[in-house]
Amino acid sequence: MAELFSPEWMERFAAEWNKEPDLAGALSQIDFASNIAYGFVEEEGPRGFLQVVNGQAVGAGVYQGQPVNWDIRASVDQWMKWISSPPGMTGLGMAFTTGKIKFKVGDYKSMLKDPRMAGPFVKSFSVMGCV
Template identity: 50%
Template structure:
């Protein structure tokens, strides 16, 4: 299994994302473009980066100084737990409320209230569990 958020892992996520109409196509409908970063709590910078243009991931890999529209952080144990049992709408809200999942960039509250973004976002977490 590739290391979490490594170049290899992020590119596997890119392939899964672009193959999933409930993520890619739904986000294309709203012209979603964003630089999404992820990593670990306590680190100064993210580990992985995921660049989305009009719903499609056009680049993924190791973070190289890109400015993040979204920067999600959690500790290693929580990321691993969510890879086995992906977060749903309620469990994601709880993870954010309890500080297990932190957004260093991005407005989680606004995103989760927007059905055209929330559904694909939740689905993208389930894609993470398919990598390995």
């Protein structure tokens, strides 16, 4: 497996994202467009970058200072745990409450209140397991 959030990993994640109807398909129904960064809590900046337009991942690679709507962080161990055993909505809620997942940018609470976004967000973790 490629290093987590490396350019190769992010490109494979984007390809898997686009194959998943409960993720890309669901987000296309609400014209979701966002720049999403992924990284580790102990690092100053994110590592990976995903650009989503109309639900589809159209760009992926290294984060290079692009403006983002979401900057999602966790420890390496936590990311690896979620990749091997994707969390559900309750697990992510607990992770947020206990600080195991952090949003440097983005409003996690408002996203969870919108089931059109919450479901695909949870699904993105199982898609990571396909990379």
